[in-house]
Amino acid sequence: MKWHFLALVIGATLSASTPAIEAAKPKHLAPTNAQAQAALWATRFLTRFHYKRVPLDDAMSARMFNRYLETLDGGKMFFLQADIDEFTAYKLELDDAVFEQDLAIPFKIYDRYLSRTRERAAAVDAMLAKGFEFSVNEDFAFDREDLPWAKSAAELDDVWRKRLKNDWLRLKLAGKDAKAIQDTLSKRYHTLADRTADIDEEDVFQAFMNAYAVEIEPHTNYLAPRASENFNMQMRLSLEGIGAVLQREDEYTAIRTIVKGGPADMSGKVKVGDRVLAVGQGAAGAMVDVVGWRLDDVVDLIRGKKGTVVKLDILPGDAGPDGKPQRIEITRDKVKLEEQAAKKSVIDVGGRKIGVITLPTFYHDFEGERRGDADFVSSTADVSRLIGELKKQQVAGIVMDLRGNGGGSLTEATDLTGLFIDKGPVVQVKDAQGRISVEADRNTGTTWDGPLAVMIDRESASASEIFAAALQDYGRALIIGQTSFGKGTVQNLFDLDHVAQNETAQFGQLKLTIAQFFRINGGSTQHRGVSPDIAYPDSWDALDYGESSLDNALPWTSIEPAQYELSGDLKQLLPMLSARHEARIGKNIEYRWWQQDLADYHNERDKKTISLLESERRKERDAQEKKRADRKQARIAAGLDADRSKSDDGLQADERPLAEQVKEEETATAQEDKPDFLLVEAATVLNDAIDLLGKDQRLAEAVGDFAPPVRSGVN
Structure with missing residues (x-):
């Protein structure tokens, strides 16, 4: 099922505003001169320096056109066939639009999309007022990707009737009454129109440029200035501001979470649920009313340089709309985003301590490094520190948990591997000219030379695959879990403002695929991923999730192996570990x-498709509820934590009260801090390896330096 444009641009909507759709002023967006120039700069890089050289011509224009329409309305819920017929006149003109620096066409298409969205929202209330008959045996086609565009407004009305009927039925089965259902759905779709109207020129331009970029190759992306800053913030794991996560709640911007140790937390003046009414800069700056503002614009006002003061007019979360606001001042500071940093834990397996290091991403503060900051963040530095702490705790082995780690810095993948091997090649890189270079660990010695396992899953990609593949090729670690994503390409980030010598951020950045990486054994992870030594069942097939599911992905290929020496040979050990595991x-x-x-x-x-027959849906829901209740009782009987899955309440995430959202998030985080059964099994497999090698001298000699033999049985 294709995502709606809003999901692609702003992620899950954290808003529920309800102004009448008729009262909103029509909005017509137009490209800026800077965007027209940025498109031309980006095109020069894409056509000259991308690993896969594809000209921007009529053929590419047609592909861009189709991708742009799919981005806006992949579910075919808004445009009519007549719109598509009209737009087809532009199908071969997008390349000329870029070269001529006239981007009116994609903005004109978006303007029509905005108009159609408003029309749909305006029609919702009348449909809801008519009600629905749930004894009629009909289906709703929720995945319309392969279906034709609606030929008329009446045909699209029927599609929406079924969509609303499905929404209503979900809420009805969840126990909501008719009035509550009607109010919820009216608010939902008026909000959809409002959020669409909130999209600005930067969002539209970014969507258009990415329709071009991903038609070359799926990991090439354009980042507009706002997205560029957010990307850089994630890489350096820090920002300068007050340390509060904000979200939209009705027409307000509310405090969702407060970063521990940040300025907002240390001030003691801000609580979760408080709403921001106005923002001012400095002690004497005028207050700007931000009620009804787009979330990104409020965030821009509140963020600022370390040491500067921001004033906020706050309406306490427990106060009504007529409550008394409070004015507070907070001095901005550097805020560390600790939730994405490496973390450690220890699992006891049969009396033996197994350390776990969870790494969500391969982060590196390149800006801080260039400035010469002594404390710039790096995943390698953090993991090295955690290894030192685990050594003090006398762990017998370490599991590196890279599940869900989509990658990050290539430098970090190389350096992190170096913590576990003496020295040698880590990954081979082949550029567009066919030149092959080797990224290597050149530092003698290791930070951890003991038993090691790496956990991966289908979401482990890129830098995670480089790290896991290198340690597997060396025979240095057991790879446990699911086959990884299968991304074998290298991207560089090009700052278009720097290239154009702009004094301010106007052009954004281009994430450009410039090379393929290859394992030191000559193979590639492209499409095939890293196959684990001890395999768990795959959650997704490669064609559903992974490189092979992406359009325009580069093909698999191989090169000659690099010169390297094995650390160990696990061939004799693996059958014994597999037997114990199974x-x-x-x-x-x-x-x-x-x-x-x-x-x-x-x-x-x-x-x-899904049935809209109430009797059938109720039967399905009853079966699901029975399964959930049986599972809950079985978990309790087995002494396990209660299952966190809940019955379908028919609501979208942002439609639940903020306090409930935060509580669920805190509960989920607490559960994630506990070792799950798959992680415990990985630790147990590693413990098996330690046990087998400690008891069998001949096997230990055959395996080699995977792990020094442990003869004391239990550490």
């Missing part, structure tokens, strides 16, 4: 439940 996991009730859930997912994934 015998143990077959008895694990959580593992069996997980397999059942995966089977249920695979049975449901290809469905593109």
